[in-house]
Amino acid sequence: MTRERYDRQIPLLGADGQERVRDASVFIAGAGGLGSPSAIYLAAAGIGRITIADFDTVDPSNLNRQILHWSDDVSRMKIDSAREKLEKINPDVEIDVISEKIDENNVSKLVGGSDLIVDAMDNFRARYLLNKAAIARNIPLFHGAVHGFVGQATTVIPGETACLRCIFPNNPPEGVFPIIGATCGVVASIQVTEVLKYITCTGTLATNRLLFWNGADTTMSEIPVERDPGCADCKGTGVTRYE
Amino acid sequence: MIIKVKAFARFREAFGKEQDIELDGTATVMDLLTELCAPHDAHDMIFDESGMIKKYVNILVNGRHIQSLSGIKTELAGGDEVAIFPPVAGG
Numbered sequence: 001m002t003r004e005r006y007d008r009q010i011p012l013l014g015a016d017g018q019e020r021v022r023d024a025s026v027f028i029a030g031a032g033g034l035g036s037p038s039a040i041y042l043a044a045a046g047i048g049r050i051t052i053a054d055f056d057t058v059d060p061s062n063l064n065r066q067i068l069h070w071s072d073d074v075s076r077m078k079i080d081s082a083r084e085k086l087e088k089i090n091p092d093v094e095i096d097v098i099s100e101k102i103d104e105n106n107v108s109k110l111v112g113g114s115d116l117i118v119d120a121m122d123n124f125r126a127r128y129l130l131n132k133a134a135i136a137r138n139i140p141l142f143h144g145a146v147h148g149f150v151g152q153a154t155t156v157i158p159g160e161t162a163c164l165r166c167i168f169p170n171n172p173p174e175g176v177f178p179i180i181g182a183t184c185g186v187v188a189s190i191q192v193t194e195v196l197k198y199i200t201c202t203g204t205l206a207t208n209r210l211l212f213w214n215g216a217d218t219t220m221s222e223i224p225v226e227r228d229p230g231c232a233d234c235k236g237t238g239v240t241r242y243e
Numbered sequence: 244m245i246i247k248v249k250a251f252a253r254f255r256e257a258f259g260k261e262q263d264i265e266l267d268g269t270a271t272v273m274d275l276l277t278e279l280c281a282p283h284d285a286h287d288m289i290f291d292e293s294g295m296i297k298k299y300v301n302i303l304v305n306g307r308h309i310q311s312l313s314g315i316k317t318e319l320a321g322g323d324e325v326a327i328f329p330p331v332a333g334g
Contacts, residue, residue: 034334122334147331150252162306169310172299172330179333208306212251212328219260223249223303223326228311 002092006046017200018046022092024199025049027114027139029102029130031078032056033179034144035120036068037188039082042118043090045196050086051114053098054078065181102126107133116198118191119143119164124171128233131156131164135234142194144187148178149215151187154206154225155194158234161207162225165233186213244321246275251328257285258327266319272302273315275325289327299330 010018026047028035031054039052058069058076066078073081079097086095100106102121107129111117117134119141121127127143134141134156141156143164156163190211197203211222229235245265250258264278276296280286291297302309303326309317319325 030334032334120334122332124330124332127332144334145331146333147252150331152331166311167303167308168301168330169308170298172332174332177333184334214252214255217255221249221251221260223251223324224306225303226306228307230311 005090005092009045013196013200013202017202020199021046021196022048024116025051025114026116026118026195027111028052028118028120029111029126030054030120030122031066031068031082032062032120032122033065033146033181033184034188034191035118036066036082037185038118038120038144038192039068039086040089041189041192042195043086043093043095045192046090047093047195049094049096049114051096051098051110052079052082052086053100053102053110054082055099055101065179065184067181067185102129104129108136111139112137114139116195117141118195119145120188120191123174124168125174127164128171132233134158135163140198142191142198144191146179146183146187149180149183151183151213151215153187153190153194153211153213154209155198157205157207162227163231163234166228166231167210167225169228169232180215183213183215186215244270244319246270246319246321247324248275248279249324249326251326252331253329254285254288254327257288270319271315272304272309272317272319272325275319276302276315301328301330302326 006018028039031052056078058073068085069081079099083095083097111133135158138158144153209222210225245263249261
């Protein structure tokens, strides 16, 4: 079944591309609104190993968007719920789960064994930790964030492109905000598309661009972004392409 | 000189999707924001009580956050593109 499973995407990614997808390992930071659709699509696409980290349990208020978790999963650990679903979606994929909260002491170790990082966090404190770890370990970071009907995404190639701190130098306020699940679906789909393109060297990545999805008026737009030569996180690392 | 301003998310409701703002002579980001906010009663979306730009409002000039340039004193040149958008932080 394995080959047949990927019949419709191999024409896009190539047979060797599919093998690269199989050989790839992806760290998904968070099993919530963005992490759920990201993990589902990555598993279905045949990523070799998915490591998903979340320390939380499923709350009824999660169920409108965190589609890895179903009604019967309320009060379960999100990683247990996630593992169960992902293994059923694609038994070929190795699923590793981590029940630790990402902090400055463990972030490097947590992401270190993966080839790519999907940012499915719900706050910028954690995103900055991922950003720094991605730069330190030279791991591409696929950013996504959502709020209400709007979302944003960009792809960070350490040492080459604008990093999260270049684009967003300040930590925005945190809190509970409105959201529909479909917004998460749009943004996570962009992130997964970027991941598959990166792995298979297909298409053009959303690097040095910040994409905005606006579900309220059904528009997608983008702005160019550049590296900050004085960026506290990526200054002096890797290839410096800025003038 | 003409500065192109692009607004995103809820700022689009106040400023519209895209507009050209005409400024005289040497102008800074502060001059632009003052001009931009005037007809829209949107001052509170951008500035705090002390008249400073709210720290989490993202303002980029030609792809660079103004904090990495000269903040509100960043000088603008004709044809510059300024993007304004609120934080989007959820997941």
